[in-house]
Amino acid sequence: MTENPHDALRSAELIRDSAATAAAGPGGALLPAGDPAAVAAAPNLTPASRSQWRDVWRQFRRHRGAMVALVLFAAIVLFVTVGPYIWTIDATFVDIRARNKGFSAAHPLGTDQLGRDMLARLMKGGQVSLAVGLTAMLIAVTLGTVIGILSGFFRRLDAPLMRMTELFLALPLLPLLLLMVTLFREPLGQAMGPGLGTFVLIVSAIGATSWMQAARIVRGDVLGLKEREFILAARSIGTPNLRMMTRHILPNVLSPIMVAATLGIATAIITESALSFLGLGFPPDFPTWGRLLYDAIEQMQMYPWRVILPGVFISLTVLTVNYIGDGLRDAMDPRIRGR
Amino acid sequence: MLTYALRRIMLAIPTLLFISLVIFLLLELSPGDPLGDVPLTVPPEVKEKMREALGLGQAWYIRYVLWLKQFFWIEPLHWVDQLLGTDFSRGAQRIISFQSRSPVFDVIAERIPQTLKVVGFSYLVGVLIAIPIGIISAYKQYSWFDQLGTFISMVGFSMPTFFTGVVFIIVFAVNLQWFPSIYDTTLKVTDWASFWQQVRQMAMPVTVLALYNAAQISRFMRASMLDNLGQDYVRTARAKGLSERTVVLKHVLRNSLIPVVTVIALGLPAVFGGAIITEQVFKVNGLGQLLISAIHSNDIPMVLTLTFIFAILIVVFTLIADILYGILDPRIRYD
Numbered sequence: 001m002t003e004n005p006h007d008a009l010r011s012a013e014l015i016r017d018s019a020a021t022a023a024a025g026p027g028g029a030l031l032p033a034g035d036p037a038a039v040a041a042a043p044n045l046t047p048a049s050r051s052q053w054r055d056v057w058r059q060f061r062r063h064r065g066a067m068v069a070l071v072l073f074a075a076i077v078l079f080v081t082v083g084p085y086i087w088t089i090d091a092t093f094v095d096i097r098a099r100n101k102g103f104s105a106a107h108p109l110g111t112d113q114l115g116r117d118m119l120a121r122l123m124k125g126g127q128v129s130l131a132v133g134l135t136a137m138l139i140a141v142t143l144g145t146v147i148g149i150l151s152g153f154f155r156r157l158d159a160p161l162m163r164m165t166e167l168f169l170a171l172p173l174l175p176l177l178l179l180m181v182t183l184f185r186e187p188l189g190q191a192m193g194p195g196l197g198t199f200v201l202i203v204s205a206i207g208a209t210s211w212m213q214a215a216r217i218v219r220g221d222v223l224g225l226k227e228r229e230f231i232l233a234a235r236s237i238g239t240p241n242l243r244m245m246t247r248h249i250l251p252n253v254l255s256p257i258m259v260a261a262t263l264g265i266a267t268a269i270i271t272e273s274a275l276s277f278l279g280l281g282f283p284p285d286f287p288t289w290g291r292l293l294y295d296a297i298e299q300m301q302m303y304p305w306r307v308i309l310p311g312v313f314i315s316l317t318v319l320t321v322n323y324i325g326d327g328l329r330d331a332m333d334p335r336i337r338g339r
Numbered sequence: 340m341l342t343y344a345l346r347r348i349m350l351a352i353p354t355l356l357f358i359s360l361v362i363f364l365l366l367e368l369s370p371g372d373p374l375g376d377v378p379l380t381v382p383p384e385v386k387e388k389m390r391e392a393l394g395l396g397q398a399w400y401i402r403y404v405l406w407l408k409q410f411f412w413i414e415p416l417h418w419v420d421q422l423l424g425t426d427f428s429r430g431a432q433r434i435i436s437f438q439s440r441s442p443v444f445d446v447i448a449e450r451i452p453q454t455l456k457v458v459g460f461s462y463l464v465g466v467l468i469a470i471p472i473g474i475i476s477a478y479k480q481y482s483w484f485d486q487l488g489t490f491i492s493m494v495g496f497s498m499p500t501f502f503t504g505v506v507f508i509i510v511f512a513v514n515l516q517w518f519p520s521i522y523d524t525t526l527k528v529t530d531w532a533s534f535w536q537q538v539r540q541m542a543m544p545v546t547v548l549a550l551y552n553a554a555q556i557s558r559f560m561r562a563s564m565l566d567n568l569g570q571d572y573v574r575t576a577r578a579k580g581l582s583e584r585t586v587v588l589k590h591v592l593r594n595s596l597i598p599v600v601t602v603i604a605l606g607l608p609a610v611f612g613g614a615i616i617t618e619q620v621f622k623v624n625g626l627g628q629l630l631i632s633a634i635h636s637n638d639i640p641m642v643l644t645l646t647f648i649f650a651i652l653i654v655v656f657t658l659i660a661d662i663l664y665g666i667l668d669p670r671i672r673y674d
Contacts, residue, residue, distance in 0.1 A: 172649035277501045304509045311502035319497035
């Protein structure tokens with residue numbers, strides 16, 4: 001958290017907060033409607049342009065660490081997506097005469113033991129690592145949200161679903177992940193090709209073992225929401241259950257879901273690189289950051305940079321994602337917002 | 340409280356049974372064959388005999404029940420025999436590793452000291468670092484110490500242990516040559532020289548794991564201290580004229596430690612999981628390394644037993660954490 005120097009803005013926020021709680025209509029605390037005090041303090045904003053997400057963004061911008069992290073994360077994403085179009089050397093091109101080169105103009109970050117360009121490999125590896133992180137997070141968050149909403153909304157499903165969540169929480173996750181990956185890597189690789197097969201396997205294994213926190217948080221929020229008047233109002237005009245969940249419940253639990261999703265990317269990237277590091281991830285000629293680190297371990301005494309570079313990328317990505325998650329959590333929490 | 344504890348223990352039993360079934364079925368569904376390394380020249384009927392000798396002849400549910408019996412009945416009996424010199428378990432088949440042909444529990448017993456020494460000690464060091472840092476950062480909220488602490492702990496749990504471990508090896512073992520990069524398990528501590536050698540080889544793995552754990556625990560400690568520092572009883576204590584030292588270190592610290600203690604208990608089994616990676620980095624041949632080698636060589640009984648032991652640790656420590664919370668905080672009522 002950073003201290004806010006603009007006292008005028010701060011007092012306006014305080015007034016707006018109390019005004020919002022006083023006028024707590026449907027979803028009052030989460031959706032502070034445009035009110036005169038804030039508009040007076042910031043005359044360039046018309047009432048129509050005020051929305052929850054704009055408020056969240058404004059709060060988010062004041063979290064200095066999160067803003068720096070956002071810029072850095074965007075830079076990393078640009079590096080792995082746009083980078084290969086600018087630096088066009090193929091990441092798998094073997095040039096045995098140029099192996100084990102240090103930093104030079106032809107290879108800015110050197111080459112590996114087969115003469116493959118490290119810069120290109122880091123870009124390619126980053127694509128895979130980020131793709132694994134995003135997809136695994138999507139699976140985990142979708143599973144967690146569905147299970148959380150179902151168990152919070154239907155009283156009959158609550159006990160069995162929560163028992164299941166507790167069971168999953170009691171599983172030894174890393175050993176099980178290792179087990180799943182070793183046991184099913186070859187058959188899936190034969191069915192879908194080594195790269196895609198491993199991707200599907202790792203992503204679904206990570207997704208299937210990391211949805212529990214999201215489910216618990218969502219369930220807690222849904223249980224609270226269910227008692228609110230706007231749910232009663234929606235029910236009284238005969239809203240069917242499905243629309244109830246998608247129109248009224250889901251938008252109101254979006255903020256904890258987004259925080260869980262951001263932090264989920266970080267854990268998924270770490271888990272993938274840990275698997276790769278143990279030699280149980282992607283196949284050898286398929287670069288990911290974890291795999292690059294693992295491949296370089298054998299020669300780390302001679303060429304330490306080859307270990308450090310992918311490690312720095314993993315840590316930096318995870319660090320920025322964690323900071324963004326932290327900033328989002330502060331920005332979305334109406335109790336903290338405006339402090 | 341007692342009924343709550345009993346109910347939780349009763350609930351833990353089906354949970355554990357279910358988990359063991361999940362692990363067993365996962366291994367059962369696996370396409371890997373423990374006889375995959377047997378040469379093709381071996382005739383099929385001999386292969387069938389070998390399969391039966393490994394206990395793979397029967398249907399899966401029979402083998403599952405048999406394994407449960409071995410785990411929960413024959414192995415404990417065997418320990419009783421060893422302790423008291425009786426022979427209840429004579430003739431009963433223990434769980435045998437495919438890989439080494441020796442009882443699984445004997446191998447595990449050989450590996451446990453290494454894991455406990457390195458992992459247990461590092462967790463202790465981590466907690467001892469984390470608690471003072473948490474207290475100071477909360478007491479001086481938003482000071483430079485707090486900002487720095489927040490940043491370092493953020494970095495601390497964003498850097499995976501396999502990366503910090505490797506960086507430590509490059510810096511301290513390769514460049515500075517202060518510590519050995521490989522953990523030597525055969526080393527016996529007999530005199531000061533070998534003790535010093537043991538300290539040197541433990542320094543890096545312990546530091547890596549301790550920093551990682553301290554990063555997380557210090558955050559919890561800080562949050563918990565902040566919660567308590569704003570409470571009314573703190574103002575009362577100050578109004579009574581107690582010294583600042585007594586207020587913070589006695590009144591606030593005691594109450595703040597309650598949730599932290601449970602977090603520490605909950606984190607213990609996860610430490611064993613995280614140690615799999617650290618053990619691999621520094622080549623400590625503990626439980627994690629045993630699990631990985633067993634997975635690679637398709638040693639089903641070993642993998643099954645080890646994974647199940649990890650599951651038992653998680654369930655037991657969750658139980659301990661919940662009960663501890665109730666004991667430490669009398670406001671918590673479970674009925």
